[in-house]
Amino acid sequence: MAPRHPETRRPTLTEVAAEAGVSRATVSLVLRDSPLVAAATRARVQAAAEAVGYLYNRGAATLRAARTKTAGLLVTEIDNPFFAELVAGAEAALDAAGYIAFLAATGDCRDRQGRALRRLREQRVDGILLCPAIGTRAEEIAGLGLPCVQAMRRTPGLAGDFAGPANREGVEALAGHLIAGGRRRFVFAGAGMLHSGVRERLDGLRRALRRHGLPPPVLLRVPGTRAGGEAVARLLADLPERPDALVCVNDVLAFAAIPALQRAGWEIGGDLAVTGIGDVAEAATIRPALTTLRTEPRRIGETAVRLLLRRLQDPAAAAEQAILPTRLVVRESCGGAGNLAMSDC
């Protein structure tokens, strides 16, 4: 039986210093890659650290210095494939920069978000990447006293760094495609939680309809989840007028809506066009394959981290809004022109 958690005292700077025949301060400088130490000394210290099996204690460093080399990733839900990809991209980018990520989910609940934020501050993270929960107020974020980059959604009245897709323009193009395909009576599903991202998407849709002289969309106030998608089939049946296009606030909602609608007798791509937003992997395998707006979550995560790292380097820099272009991916679920093809927007 191997020893489990041996209470061996780990060696400290002092031991390394003794081994190398220098002071603690010098060892500290070497470990932090300071240009102040001579090459020979540096080599000697590194050898000594290796020899005694030294392990850096970031906790002790944190106490004295202001940096922890950690960042918080606070997203809505981890097991939504969209956010999973966003988190994967953010984690990889942080890792590459020598940071390590704390992960927490808000479930779009302000209380949970508040708890998580408190823990992250207790841990003295250097910065936070946040998909703010519905109802988050600007003071909550500004009051953190921490660099915070928002992703996907913005807290109203908070003019900080932000990374997200060009929702309005993208959805406008998506709706334009549907209209060109002959669709006229639009429903927008997922208006249950009107955060800034949803509002932009809805705005894009409204603008396209207005431009073509069509009536505004019917709103289904369901959450943007699989559960929300399942509710859609029932709600659609109850509408006074039969719609011919269902624009879903995100892919996941569409994934659940499509089978439910099929069971209810709708012919997806035929009498009803269905679209998503995101273009996660499942969009290509569901049948009919989903017409959607590609927003590249992985890249959004990477971009948000880039903004965060920049902000850490230069706290006084002007706030940056990284609005990433989207791309319309036309598949079968919208029927009409361009079936199975992809086209830029």
Place this chain on the structure above:
Amino acid sequence: MAPRHPETRRPTLTEVAAEAGVSRATVSLVLRDSPLVAAATRARVQAAAEAVGYLYNRGAATLRAARTKTAGLLVTEIDNPFFAELVAGAEAALDAAGYIAFLAATGDCRDRQGRALRRLREQRVDGILLCPAIGTRAEEIAGLGLPCVQAMRRTPGLAGDFAGPANREGVEALAGHLIAGGRRRFVFAGAGMLHSGVRERLDGLRRALRRHGLPPPVLLRVPGTRAGGEAVARLLADLPERPDALVCVNDVLAFAAIPALQRAGWEIGGDLAVTGIGDVAEAATIRPALTTLRTEPRRIGETAVRLLLRRLQDPAAAAEQAILPTRLVVRESCGGAGNLAMSDC
């Protein structure tokens, strides 16, 4: 323009102590919910902490005490929906216990895993939940000197805590179902990386075939990813004998294999049965819907955390192996009996 990161010195125990008219030690006891302090004193201290806007500094506490209230989550890939669910379950369970999770991905690469483990140790995490990368050696884990619960896979020769599905029994039942449906010539896809989990699945399949006097499966040595799934179509066409059943090592591989096979002219569920393992949400929406073995990743994550918390409480406890039961979910992709139904195994 709101102040960005005001260099306000955060109040410390000393300030709270002064405000409450007690010593630092007493404040510390209150903050840690010690039963030693009198109720009146406790209330006074809590009010004082609130009044001065005190924020606990876990870094300082860590330096003195041995606990950080953090744990590491080290998984293969975050954007595989299976692991995303596992991580979501683990994060929720850790959160409920007052812990916060570091997240990192190994990409099944020992070097990356090693780097992540080093960072986690530098941060002095209390414990680690690990899906060990291929080729991980027992000493690497035992040498951490840290509580470590393995999930999904085991490092050979390491007898520690473990949480994972009953792969062998599950796949045996799955294969039994296919055989009962008339399938005879089996291919196993995803044998590119033979970790313990894959080996168990393969064992289960082999056992079922042997029991029914059928020849062993053909192995396709592709990775268990979407890319691996796409390679499958080409490889199947090249086989000397046409198979009638494709057992995929996981759902994600099957999701990519099915459309690729369809394009190559195979009739899924008809001339070729295809199955996955996991039963993530996409399994129900792909067409034909995927027959798979439900392994409940979320519950595996929760269970692994339960084991980890137990180990933290009692480092000397006997190692526990939590082997969670699986459930056969029969859908269309395997054709034959039980179409669209679900059945226990």
Place this chain on the structure above:
DNA sequence: GATGCTAGTTAGATTGATCCAATGGACGCA
């Protein structure tokens, strides 16, 4: 010979909480 400069190194103070041993006061009991 005094002075200034630079590169490399260092001693000692500091960070904010916890641990430990000690202390003061209230209480019970002979």
Place this chain on the structure above:
DNA sequence: TGCGTCCATTGGATCAATCTAACTAGCATC
């Protein structure tokens, strides 16, 4: 009153790093 307990509280040391300012050579300059 005196003594032993028990409870609540405390001062000082401690954890392992970083920071600050100072110091030492070595060399060039005036």
